[in-house]
Amino acid sequence: MPPPVLELAELTVRYGRFTALDRVSASFDGGALALLGPNGAGKSSMLRSILGLVRPASGVVRLFGEDTEKKGALMRRRVGYMPERDSWVPGVSAVRGLAHLAEICGLLPSDAMLRAHDTLHFVGLGEERYREVSSFSTGMRQRYKLAAALVHDPDLLFLDEPTNGLDPRGRVRMLGLIDRVRKEHGKHLIIASHLLPDVEMLCDSVWVLDEGVMKKSETIANLTAxxxxxxxxxxxxxxxxxxxxxxxxxxxxxxxxxxxxxxxxxxxxxxxxxxxxxxxxxxxxxxxxxxxxxxxxxxxxxxxxxxxxxx
Amino acid sequence: MSQASTPVRPAVRAMSAFAFRRRLSGLGALPNLAVAAIPTLVAVVAVIFSTDDPFGLYGDYIVPLCIYFVIPFMSMFTMLPILGELYEQGAMAYVVTRPVPRWAPLLGLFQGSFLAMLPTLVLSALLPGLILAFSGEGIATGLWLKRVGGLVAVLTVGGFSYGAVCLFLGVWSRRSILWALGLLIGWGAVIGGLPGDLRTTSPHRYLMGLADSWCKVNSRWSGMFTPEPDPPGVLASLTVLGLGSLAFFALAWLACRRRDIL
Amino acid sequence: MAFRAAEYEAFEGERSRMPVWWPVLTSTLRRGWGSKWVRRITFLSMASALGITVMIYFLYQVVPNWREMLVEMGNMVLPENQEDARIDAHTYLGLLRFFVFPILLPLSLVFGYDLISADLRANAFESYFSRSITPAAYILGRTLAYVGFMLLVTLMPMLWIWAYDVLTGPDEHFAEVASVPLGMTAAMFITSLALALMIQAVTAITKSGIWTNLTFVAIFIFTAPVGGILFELSGENANFFALSILHCIHVFTATCLGVSDDLDDQYADPNLTAGVLFLIIFLSLLVLLQRLRKRSLVG
Amino acid sequence: MSAPPVIHCRGLSRWYGEVQGISGLDLDIHPGIVGLLGPNGSGKTTLMRLLTGLIKPSRGYAEVFGQRVRPDQHSIFARMGYSPGDDIHFETERAVDFLALLASLGGDSADEAVRRADQVLDQVGLLDRRTTKINAMSKGMRQRVKVAQALLFDPELLLLDEPLNGMDPISRRSTLDLVRDYSARGRTVVLASHVLHEVEAVTSQVVMLHHGRLLAEGRLDEIRELVDRKPRRVVISGDDLRSFAAKLLAEDLVTGLTFTEEGRLALDTRSLPPLLDRLAALGESGQLHGLDIEDEKLEAVFDLLVGETA
The missing domain is CATH 3.30.70.100 (Alpha-Beta Plaits)
Structure with a gap:
């Protein structure tokens, strides 16, 4: 049996005296998982500690069975992250920046450039790929972030508020893209979102967090019976x-x-x-x-x- | 038009308190203290190494150092970042959509920043004075007080007028640091310190004029700049500096109405 | 209607073994070159080097024996005990003052500031550190790019002038300036390294483009007069000049060129200035690694 | 509609360099809640900034309360509250200090300002967090502080730029309640948003922007009539739909008819009311289990409008 995609053991994250996550243990076997919880519940802290952007105070995170503290840098090749805040490589065109991010994940420059073009086409930014991201609108930036999360072909995607700030068209489109990535390409998804209709459409199970504690781990079907x-x-x-x-x-x-x-x-x-x-x-x-x-x-x-x- | 209906004074006072808090709470005071520490460092070195009389040293080195470098840097450190942050990040939008004329919060910002700068200006004159006064003997306390007090007065006037320049630059331009560097260090300190006709145009000349009258000093320090041969009198200096500050306030007033807040 | 949507494809290719800092390096170089002011400054520096070589060329056209004339004229003007006024390693040291220093500060400010403030605004760190890169590799790539750029505008023009000087000069001239390429490279490399690490460390602490620039300007400009004052106050103890970074660079370069013995008592001790530069490197590295270990660069 | 409009714009235009923000906007807004809708980059924020005098129009003008908006026309700001779309940025301030500062800028003395700050904090449900520093707040709390500062001085006009962005469902509900109560007192609220069903929940009055131009304005159902040229689709589920479908075709009520994969029946029609009546009759006989009209939600209306002009 393969190891779980993600496993948290007693994960605790602190910022100074503030405890963002308090001894959370859980495991995710694959598919699509939603992280729910009010603002400040610890969703982003959980994503960031899994990705090594925040160092946990204690506890272990295992991705695909490997401890991220020991093999984090290598494991992150198999992970794509779409952050909540806008984030891009400034000063270069979208496609160049994306290729650069792919190179960091170990793709050869030629492969990276090829994939950067393909991925931008996939998310519907083909026409805009030679522009700088700073000139993009909110919707385009969201799609760019999705492309950035996909460009190195990861197995597991972390999406933090993927439809935040999108207009209806953009939202439907983004949800469609994410759905295709999952259904047609077998990526595992972990989505943090406020927009419950989105979660309902994309995910099969949820973790409900509140004030740094895991409140509930349940399938959506059971929740909405x-x-x-x-x-x-x-x-x-x-x-x-x-x-x-x-x-x-x-x-x-x-x-x-x-x-x-x-x-x-x-x-x-x-x-x-x-x-x-x-x-x-x-x-x-x-x-x-x-x-x-x-x-x-x-x-x-x-x-x-x-x-x-x-x- | 009922423009007089909103009292301006609370706005100025509150904005002033905000700027004051911002500059003096937490680590905000650190940059200014670091600048203020430099004359003190010089004084300490002087006490350890120099055999000259401390009273003279104070006039010859501490006074010009403070005027040439402490004032411009402290004005820049105090005024530019707070204005830059407010404008660049769009935080000004919260301030200027209030029912007061735009100059009121800016005046408050200036007032608070200037008040927050004063203690560090005083420190940069007082600490070296204390260190040097206690290291030597023979000079009456009254004379020391007069010289240190004179420097404090010059620094206050200088901080005020250079603060006004920085206020304008911060409101007017995104690249305010480069402009301030050019105006305060280049035109002020460097041109005002080099021999030649150009120095008569520099505002520094008038600060040196005040120092000449109030501290009874004329720089002996040969390292970089030559002393002013014919420093202007107190009245002329104060008039020029005062009018200059007023001019920059007016420019800032014009600029704040012109600049878009994005 | 035939319709084929752009499709996502899995990546089957090979992952490269290229070190991770390499893409950081190339991307930083590319971005640096993308800045208008960086290009202008680089152009200015190259143009002045070219100007100097053109000047030498015309000297040859007008006064073919200008090198000898220079020595003769120097002997007439300079006091007896002074050395000959000829082009040697000292000349290149002098070039530093009029040619490198005015370029170094603006370049550090513009290059560093544009990169850093753009990164902060674009929140680029989140993109970087959620990928398979370690902070150390990131710093390495970044620093090498900075160093590369600074070498481009300082060392390259120097070497260009040197090459022209050697080619046109008499055979025995080579011996006089033989120490220049190696010495200059070493000096400029260490200098650039110190500046590159310092500006990154300052950013890591201040996390603000404005404060980084203000701090850098203060360190560069404020320290020079303080060094001068302390020198006079202390009864001409020249070691106080080591407070000034520009002075340190000057003396350190002299050491690398092998002419530090000729520096008079108006200059700080060469070992001390080297120590200051290495201290800056060491402290900046310490700050950077500590900040990155806390992952606080990510904000 | 005899009262003068609260907001009155004629030919309002603004470009950023060569980038278009708003062009040629003629707009009147009357008291009540108005949803300001538009896709990303359609000019909602530019309009807000023009109405608050933060930026100057390249051409045209805007009037609020009958007075021209200018940076120095500060007397209108006494009657207006604005919550920008940008973040707060007064990071090191405590919530109450931030709000008291802004209250003082409206002319309050120090004590009054603190009292007023507490009052608006209470309104947005953050009174217990009054001494929390802004930088220690979550996105949703910051959004509520932004709304709170717009409520200072109980303004007659409230301009809220994406106030719900990043709020969790609980805060979102309470903020919408607050907006609803506010307009119930005869005030004007302009609510820019693209989370459309929430706008729909508080108002039927909308202004739609697209590419910096006014796309549609008015009551939602009025706007809806604009799109009635397009056939509507009704999806039903129930028992014995096949025989019902045959009858419908005979009655000429539908133009098209599809069975979906889930066994439901999709009906395309150009005459919706008669069809609904027909369906109601079927429903009363107990044969109908579910009914849904597509393109009926605001989002869909918007899609249709944009789709037609884009």
Missing amino acids: AARGGQRVRLPRDDSARFAEAARADGLEALPGEGADEWVLIDESAAIPPDRVFRLARACGTRVLGLKAAARSLEDAFLEALEGDAD
């Missing part, structure tokens, strides 16, 4: 409030959903049949614009995991 037979309903904005009133009058619980025009209907005693929703809508003179069984969103589950512990 359908709850209590509720219905998620969307209506025209102007009728939305009226509909909620009517639903409450009918003995249902109406919780606000994602947008202002969405409600989650819950009946404490039984599952709600779809036709009841349609009838309710007709009764208050409006149309149903969307309807689906209300699985708990990852966000709810995530909040629950955090708050349940705080109580």
